[in-house]
Amino acid sequence: MRYSKFFVPTLRDDPADAEVISHKLLLRAGFIRRVTSGVYDYLPIGLRVLRKIEAVVRDEMDRAGAQELLMPMVQPGELWEKSGRMEKYGPELLKFQDRHDHQSCLGPTHEEVICDLVSRELRSYKQLPMNLYQIQAKFRDEIRPRFGLMRGREFIMKDAYSFHADEACLAAEYRNMFNAYCSIFSRLGLKFRPVEADTGSIGGNNSHEFHVLAESGEDLIAHCDACDYAANVEKAVSGRNLPQGIVADLAEVQTPDVTSAEDVAAFLSIDVGLLVKTLVYRAVGGEVDGEIIAACVRGDDQLQEIKLAHAIGADGVEMATDAEISSIGGVTGFVGPKGLKCRLLLDRTLAGAVGLVAGANRKDLHLTCLDVERDLDSVVFADLRETRAGDRCGRCSGSMQLSRGIEVGHVFELGTRYSEPMEVLFQDQGGKRATATMGCYGIGVSRLLAAIVEQCYDESGIAWPANLAPFKVGLITMGKSEAVNEASEAIYRQLLDAGVEVLWDERNERPGVKFKDAELIGLPIQVVIGDRGLADGNAEIGLRGGDRKSVPIADAVAETLDMLQGATG
Missing domain, CATH: 3.40.50.800 (Anticodon-binding domain)
Incomplete structure (x- = not known):
């Protein structure tokens, strides 16, 4: 290609609205241009790299036995109603009506469409297992698109869906896809790490994310320095020493206008780890929808809301209002676990703890010498805290470390989460009707374009691996x-x-x-x-x-x- 004939509009300076290095360099080097918020043109030089990334993905998917197809971006609303996700998916699902008043949506993912297709063609267990994939544009109406291709509204994704006659077959294909993903990211020259992950809005059981290690990553991942355990902090399990304060009778102490754990600890001249931080939430979704829940962690810990939602069987949780806190006997700023009229969950690192300080559910008062076993009734212990650097590994005696990562891939064991409501049925070996079990496997192809740049650059610009260079x-x-x-x-x-x-x-x-x-x-x-x-x-x-x-x-x-x-x- 002659440069004088090539459309590659480079810029001398960093664009003012670009925050991360990949966004700056892809704009400056003429790879992309912004169309509107979270939507980009891929210019000729950018498309060349994108196609090379796709080629690696296709090659490894084909080697793994998957078959490529192409499904529509526009999806009929009735499929999403059938799966139960039309309202549950939330405002990221962009819905619209056509001239015949039929509701449709722009596909953020394709579980419904692939289940509809397979349900009409699947007859016998002899057709299984089956793994179908596509590379296609998706649309999710992100509330705050940012970082260029890292979190856009329209993006290019490889999504694959496998169907199986039993759980053992699904587990084998899950491992097959896991290995294929490792090969893909290795061929792309990336420093990456697979981590255990929450299944999120997709649902299902077993799940792993694949993270490109980069300081600009939005995700925080925890990993052990002594074994191969790694997980997103939304799911990571770790431990720490049990807090033990003074053993004495429960007592009240004046704490005028002192509400935060750090301020209470400073006021009482104690370690903040002896504080009990009591947070009140309203459950969202599931059978507990609307229930008010109180959850406790140590004062120097952060509560992981996704863990709490799983512990109570909700789709999510939202912070309770002052009125809702009052309705269970609490006082905003001085909420404590003793005497609350609601379900109470404590992080399991508080089991057996003594000598703690907690809100007294009365203004300007805290309780001292709280003994969890002695003073609290009907307590449920669960893993609620977010893993911190230096925690004990949940699998061995090693120490947990934290790193930033860019999520570029995710694999799920879905089970029958979609195939059951979408009626993906087949005749099993015994001649009976059975529901296929599913897996799904996604890679953010356009996000990979940015993630590679986040690892491959210097002060002069982008340093593409030779196999990916335009x-x-x-x-x-x-x-x-x-x-x-x-x-x-x-x-x-x-x-x-x-x-x-x-x-x-x-x-x-x-x-x-x-x-x-x-x-x-x-x-x-x-x-x-x-x-x-x-x-x-x-x-x-x-x-x-x-x-x-x-x-x-x-x-x-x-x-x-x-x-x-x-x-x-």
């Missing part, structure tokens, strides 16, 4: 003589004939502009043809960001091919 070679012509142009074109043609992707910068621009653009867009190898070198019969060749060496012009193509082979491994 062009393998940047051929740069330095000079205006006929001889240098003819030599450049000869090398350009030879490289094309050898099957090498080349971007030939033959523009009438200053050398500094050409070199800066080559570095910015991240071409792995640079071949420079200039008047001075050509006069000595030489070209200059080097890796991006490194030194270039002079080679005879007759050997330039062979030297480039050797260097390219070394760069791609």
Whole structure:
């Protein structure tokens, strides 16, 4: 490709609205352009990289035995009503009506559509297992799109769905997909980590997320320094030492206008870990919808709301209002576990704790010397706290560490969460009607474009792995003589004939502009043809960001091919 004919509008400065490095560089290098909030154009150079990522994903999915198909982005509302997700999915599901007043939605995911398809074609257990996948645009109406391609409203996703006759077969395919994902992210040259995860709005049982490790990641993942245990903090299990204070009778102490755990601890001159932080919530969804729940963690811990929702069998939880707190006998700012008229859950690290301080459910008063076993009735213990760095591993005696990650893949064992309401039935080996069990497996393809940049950049721009670069070679012509142009074109043609992707910068621009653009867009190898070198019969060749060496012009193509082979491994 000749640069002068290529649509690649680079920018000299970082866009003002770009916060993370991938957003800045993909805009500056002309890979993407914003259309509207959370929606982007993929320009020609960006699309080239996107297609290479897709090719790796397709190759590994095909190797794993999955079959590609393509489903519609627009989905009929009745399928979502049938699965029970039309209202449950929430405001991220963009709904609309057509001219016939039929309600439809833009697909954020395709469980309903794939179940509808398979339910009409599946007859016998002999057709199972079956794994179908697609690479397609999705739309989720994010309340706050941010970070460019990292969290957009429209995005490109690979989603696969498997169907099985029994749980054992599903478990085997889950492991197959897990291994395929590891191969995909390894081939993309990423530093990544699979972690145990919450199933979220998709539902189901077993679940793993795949995170690209990067400081810009929105997710916090916990991992052990002594074993392979890793999990999203929404699910991570860990332990810490039991808090033990002074053993004495329960007593009240004045704490005027002191409400936060840190302020109470400072006021009483005690460790904040001896405080009991009591949080009051309203359950959302499930059989407990609307119930007021009180949950307690240590004063220096954070309560993980997703863990609490799972512990009570709700879809989610919301903070209770002052009126709701009052209705259970609490006083905002001074809520404590003793005497509340509602269900009470304590984090399991508080079991057996003594000498604690908690709100007295009276204004400006706290209780001291609280003994959990002695002073509290009808307590349920559960894992409610969010894992912190330095906690004991939930699997071994190691120490938990925290890292930031960008979620780029997620695999689920769905079971019959969708196949049962969507009536995905088949005749089993005994001749009886049975419900297929399912798995689903997603990869954020467009998010990978950003995640790779988050790990592959320097002060000059993007440093693409050679197998993903939009062009393998940047051929740069330095000079205006006929001889240098003819030599450049000869090398350009030879490289094309050898099957090498080349971007030939033959523009009438200053050398500094050409070199800066080559570095910015991240071409792995640079071949420079200039008047001075050509006069000595030489070209200059080097890796991006490194030194270039002079080679005879007759050997330039062979030297480039050797260097390219070394760069791609």
